[in-house]
Amino acid sequence: MKTTTTSFAAVALAGVAALALSACGGSSEAADASATGTTESGFPKVLRLGAIPAENSTDLAAGYEPIIAMLEAETGATVEVSQASDYAGVIEGLIADKVDLAFLGSFAYVIATHNDAAITPLGAVIEEKGAEPGYYSLGITQGDNAEIDGLEDFAGRSVCFVDPGSTSGFLYPSSGLIDAGVITSGTEKDLAAGVQPVFAGGHDASALAVAAGDCEAGFAMQSMVEDTLPAAGDLAEGDLKEVWRSPKISGSLFVGNDALGAENIATLTTLLTEKANSEYLLSRGFCDGECLLTDEDAWGFAPAEDADYDGTREVCTLTKSDKCEG
Numbered sequence: 595m596k597t598t599t600t601s602f603a604a605v606a607l608a609g610v611a612a613l614a615l616s617a618c619g620g621s622s623e624a625a626d627a628s629a630t631g632t633t634e635s636g637f638p639k640v641l642r643l644g645a646i647p648a649e650n651s652t653d654l655a656a657g658y659e660p661i662i663a664m665l666e667a668e669t670g671a672t673v674e675v676s677q678a679s680d681y682a683g684v685i686e687g688l689i690a691d692k693v694d695l696a697f698l699g700s701f702a703y704v705i706a707t708h709n710d711a712a713i714t715p716l717g718a719v720i721e722e723k724g725a726e727p728g729y730y731s732l733g734i735t736q737g738d739n740a741e742i743d744g745l746e747d748f749a750g751r752s753v754c755f756v757d758p759g760s761t762s763g764f765l766y767p768s769s770g771l772i773d774a775g776v777i778t779s780g781t782e783k784d785l786a787a788g789v790q791p792v793f794a795g796g797h798d799a800s801a802l803a804v805a806a807g808d809c810e811a812g813f814a815m816q817s818m819v820e821d822t823l824p825a826a827g828d829l830a831e832g833d834l835k836e837v838w839r840s841p842k843i844s845g846s847l848f849v850g851n852d853a854l855g856a857e858n859i860a861t862l863t864t865l866l867t868e869k870a871n872s873e874y875l876l877s878r879g880f881c882d883g884e885c886l887l888t889d890e891d892a893w894g895f896a897p898a899e900d901a902d903y904d905g906t907r908e909v910c911t912l913t914k915s916d917k918c919e920g
Contacts, residue, residue, distance in 0.1 A: 635861070636857065637861075640673075641665065641672070643676065643695045643696065645677060646681060657886045658697075658886075658888060661875070664874075681698065681760065684696050684702070685706045688711045688851055691851065695716075695862070696849050699762065700847075703715070703903055705918065716848040716863045717847060717863065717898055718845035719845045719888070719894075720845065720895065721892060723894070727847075728845050730762070732813065732840075734812055734813070735834070743837055749776045750790070752792055753810070754794045755791055756814065760797075765780070765910065769913050779913055779914040792812075798818055798823060801819050801829065802829075819834060841905075844905060846888070847898050867897050
């Protein structure tokens with residue numbers, strides 16, 4: 595695990611290379627499909643979906659399979675999953691027009707728009723039908739750790755974060771640490787002056803590292819700690835103790851590259867908000883039994899607008915995180 599932060603530009607360059615080299619096609623013909631020309635519905639023959647592993651790289655493609663199958667059936671395109679190692683790689687892929695669709699956290703979306711990525715929100719994750727988008731970050735430690743009961747106790751300790759571009763795994767935790775007086779800003783220098791940062795790379799990795807004692811404390815999204823890892827048998831009751839919960843965070847979202855054109859963006863918005871849900875996907879045979887939607891505990895997606903992410907922009911201003919500047 596790394597114990598230092600990395601500049602956006604350096605990570606982005608590596609990310610573009612990763613996107614170019616690690617495509618996982620939605621069908622076996624993806625590698626042979628030409629990116630030129632359009633389908634009968636007006637979409638490019640290949641739609642490139644940029645994503646990072648929130649749990650582990652081997653399960654990444656499986657988390658998108660039902661949505662990929664639906665999009666391929668509706669658009670006539672081949673959806674090709676391009677995996678980057680972190681958020682910055684996907685963002686740079688969008689900026690460089692190497693990515694058509696992407697699934698981003700709230701912070702990553704703000705970073706992308708700050709760096710002039712021409713993208714449009716298509717739909718934000720909701721856990722249940724009719725719910726409002728949004729989720730929480732948790733501050734955690736070992737279940738039997740009596741020395742840590744709040745964020746103020748994180749001072750000087752090894753603390754697991756997810757990724758410098760993670761909303762619930764870095765940005766909101768940084769804001770919480772500022773409020774607790776542990777750090778003065780979310781910049782690399784001030785972060786290292788207050789805690790010993792460890793970037794685990796995924797929400798599951800962060801939570802499990804804390805449970806194993808590799809980090810004395812850490813942060814991860816609520817659903818990973820309370821639902822995903824316990825359901826997989828990777829966490830038992832009492833392994834972790836919640837010591838902090840963030841304000842509600844704008845939901846992770848799919849975005850479309852505006853280079854696709856307004857008509858295709860409108861079509862994708864309709865498909866994701868009306869058909870990319872477990873109820874529809876199960877009824878049409880796009881998944882069988884458990885219907886995975888991305889790497890989050892989700893029912894589907896609700897309409898989203900750029901203004902929904904102003905709260906995250908405000909947290910960026912508060913933390914003065916150098917990652918907010920790109």
